[in-house]
Amino acid sequence: MSSLSLFLVVLITGLVLVIAGLGIAILLAPTSFNLQKGEPYECGIPTHGTSWMQFKVGYYLYAILYLMFDVEAIFLFPWATIVRDLGVQGLYSIVFFIVILGLGLAYAWKKGVLKWM
Amino acid sequence: MLLEFSQPLEYTGLANWFDTTLGSWSLPVKLILVAVALLAAYAIIAMILIYVERKITAFFQARIGPNRVGKYGILQSVADVIKILLKEIIHINNVDKFLFFAAPFFMVVASMLTFGAIPFGKALQAVDFNIGVLYVTAVSSLGIIGVLLAGWSSNNKYSMIGAMRSGAQFVSYELSAGFALMTIVVLTGTMSFSEMIAKQEFCWNIFNGHISSIIAFVIYLISGHAETNRGPFDLPEAESELTAGYHTEYSGLQFGFFYLAEYLNMFIIASIATTVFLGGWMPIQIHGFDGFNQVMWYIPSYAWFFGKTGVLIFLSLWVRWSFPRLRIDQLLNLEWKYLLPINLVNILVMVILVIAGLTLTDLFPILAS
Numbered sequence: 064m065s066s067l068s069l070f071l072v073v074l075i076t077g078l079v080l081v082i083a084g085l086g087i088a089i090l091l092a093p094t095s096f097n098l099q100k101g102e103p104y105e106c107g108i109p110t111h112g113t114s115w116m117q118f119k120v121g122y123y124l125y126a127i128l129y130l131m132f133d134v135e136a137i138f139l140f141p142w143a144t145i146v147r148d149l150g151v152q153g154l155y156s157i158v159f160f161i162v163i164l165g166l167g168l169a170y171a172w173k174k175g176v177l178k179w180m
Numbered sequence: 181m182l183l184e185f186s187q188p189l190e191y192t193g194l195a196n197w198f199d200t201t202l203g204s205w206s207l208p209v210k211l212i213l214v215a216v217a218l219l220a221a222y223a224i225i226a227m228i229l230i231y232v233e234r235k236i237t238a239f240f241q242a243r244i245g246p247n248r249v250g251k252y253g254i255l256q257s258v259a260d261v262i263k264i265l266l267k268e269i270i271h272i273n274n275v276d277k278f279l280f281f282a283a284p285f286f287m288v289v290a291s292m293l294t295f296g297a298i299p300f301g302k303a304l305q306a307v308d309f310n311i312g313v314l315y316v317t318a319v320s321s322l323g324i325i326g327v328l329l330a331g332w333s334s335n336n337k338y339s340m341i342g343a344m345r346s347g348a349q350f351v352s353y354e355l356s357a358g359f360a361l362m363t364i365v366v367l368t369g370t371m372s373f374s375e376m377i378a379k380q381e382f383c384w385n386i387f388n389g390h391i392s393s394i395i396a397f398v399i400y401l402i403s404g405h406a407e408t409n410r411g412p413f414d415l416p417e418a419e420s421e422l423t424a425g426y427h428t429e430y431s432g433l434q435f436g437f438f439y440l441a442e443y444l445n446m447f448i449i450a451s452i453a454t455t456v457f458l459g460g461w462m463p464i465q466i467h468g469f470d471g472f473n474q475v476m477w478y479i480p481s482y483a484w485f486f487g488k489t490g491v492l493i494f495l496s497l498w499v500r501w502s503f504p505r506l507r508i509d510q511l512l513n514l515e516w517k518y519l520l521p522i523n524l525v526n527i528l529v530m531v532i533l534v535i536a537g538l539t540l541t542d543l544f545p546i547l548a549s
Contacts (some may be wrong), residue, residue, distance in 0.1 A: 068295070069214065069307045076215040077292030079327050080222070081285050081437060085269075088433035092268045101273040104428050113274075114340045115332070122348045125512060128465070129351040136358045139315050143365040144475075154531050161524055168520070177516050179463045179509030 066144050128168075139163050192419045193448070208449045218306055221294055222444065227257040229443045231245045233497060238499040260444075267432035272334070275429065279333035284437035286326030291444040293319040299373050301461045301482030312373040313365055316452060320407075323441065324350045327416070330438070331426035342425025345508060346416035349406060352515040353413075356403035359523040364456050367539060377460035381549035382467045384459040388540045388547075391439040392530040397457045399519055399526075401495070404449035405509070408442065411500035415508055450492035454485065458492075461485040467546055 071159055103110045139157070171177060221515045229248070231254065238245025246253030272280075294316050296306040309315045324347060331343020367389045368376050378387070406413040409425075417425030428439045454460060461481035467474050504513070533539050541548040 066307055066309050068211070070293075070309075072211045072215050072220060073293055073296035073306055074289065076218050076296075077214075077289035078285065080219060080292065081288050084265075084437070088265050088267070088269060092266055092432060094268050100270050103272060103274065103334075104209045104423065105320065105336075106339065108410065110336070114337050118340070118344060120346050120458050125516075126346045126351055128516070129355060131353050133358075136317075136355070139362055140311075140365065144369055144371055146366050146531055147369050150535055154528075154535055157531065158528060161528065165521070165524060166518070172517070177513065179512060180440050 226440050226443050231257045236497050248304045250528050264436040269432040272429050274335045276333035276510050279329045282329035284434050287441035288437050290322035291441045309373050310372045313371040315362050327426050334429040338422045338428045342416045342422045353403040353406040356519045360396040360400035363527050366530045378461040382465050383540050384545040386457040395526050408445045412503040450489045454488040458488050
């Protein structure tokens with residue numbers, strides 16, 4: 064059996080778990096109607112306005128930084144498996160690569176991206 | 181039995197075991213068996229973990245913990261599952277219905293996909309990819325989509341703030357976890373879990389790369405702990421300020437799925453740390469002590485796996501109940517100003533160790549298996 068077919072089996076197993084669970088819950092659980100049940104959870108007073116609004120930009124800056132390093136990780140993983148074969152040559156090239164990315168982090172740090180305001 | 185152990189071990193997946201023992205059965209039956217085994221393991225491990233966590237937490241806080249349902253409260257989680265199945269799933273006004281419905285799927289499917297790649301014992305692994313480590317880091321980060329969807333679609337301020345915090349936190353610590361695992365990939369030269377375990381027979385990876393490995397192990401534990409939103413890093417669901425964070429609006433079984441995925445993620449982090457750093461299901465082997473080694477092989481491999489994982493889970497609970505919660509800026513600073521730079525340097529140190537032949541298996545070739 065190939066890994067791919069097993070991967071699909073695991074994926075379907077996860078989906079079936081949720082669907083079957085929700086199905087059983089909907090069949091078994093009692094329901095009752097109450098107007099107040101549908102209101103958003105708040106501290107006691109009715110909630111004010113919608114929550115789909117502009118949000119603090121700090122979170123997005125971290126997300127962008129993450130993107131940079133995550134792509135780096137994708138490049139590094141294949142290299143990591145053959146370090147022994149590449150030898151010193153591989154070390155030089157990857158030091159160059161990591162230093163450039165480190166400079167990127169240092170630049171963001173200097174610019175104050177990592178400072179929470 | 182002993183003869184079998186002196187032969188080179190065969191590292192095969194669960195499916196291949198089915199292939200050999202149930203050779204005459206048709207393929208769909210075998211696939212369904214794999215699925216049923218996974219489902220059972222998933223549910224049972226989650227239930228055991230919930231009971232164990234409540235009991236250990238109680239001891240940490242000098243309480244007794246669950247002790248009414250069954251002897252010592254063993255059946256408490258079973259009762260909880262039945263209760264949560266019988267709870268009404270409340271429909272909230274003004275939510276984005278489709279995304280609200282879809283969020284638990286992402287959580288459960290992400291943890292299930294990762295769960296399938298874990299080697300629980302010799303030949304007890306559902307999917308054995310040759311890129312196992314990369315697969316696990318990729319698939320486990322699907323869960324954060326579920327968290328963000330849940331928080332955004334709920335149309336509730338608590339959920340929104342919780343989801344945003346969780347997103348920033350997960351995304352940051354995901355990097356550290358990935359780089360820590362990459363350090364070990366540099367050391368072993370393989371991304372497949374089964375090959376990694378095979379190479380750790382006499383020398384666990386945490387000892388093999390000495391300085392570098394130990395740093396990577398500590399960083400992995402910290403970032404794994406943060407990824408699961410637990411312990412001192414539980415700001416996304418800081419109950420004193422955000423009630424329940426991103427799953428505030430969920431009720432009944434939909435909430436149960438978030439709960440389930442959270443516990444499973446804790447188990448997954450511990451088991452990947454076990455597999456990658458602590459030799460996975462491999463028994464403790466000391467080179468030269470053949471009698472001792474053979475005795476160790478009599479203890480089943482899954483017992484070793486769950487033993488090592490259990491120690492790490494206990495460590496995670498210990499941390500959780502020992503430290504106060506961090507603030508969001510402290511949390512992000514810890515990752516971006518400390519763990520990430522240390523990690524990048526650590527990878528280079530590991531590369532130098534490997535190229536210069538300073539790892540334990542290079543220095544003492546008899547330790548290599």
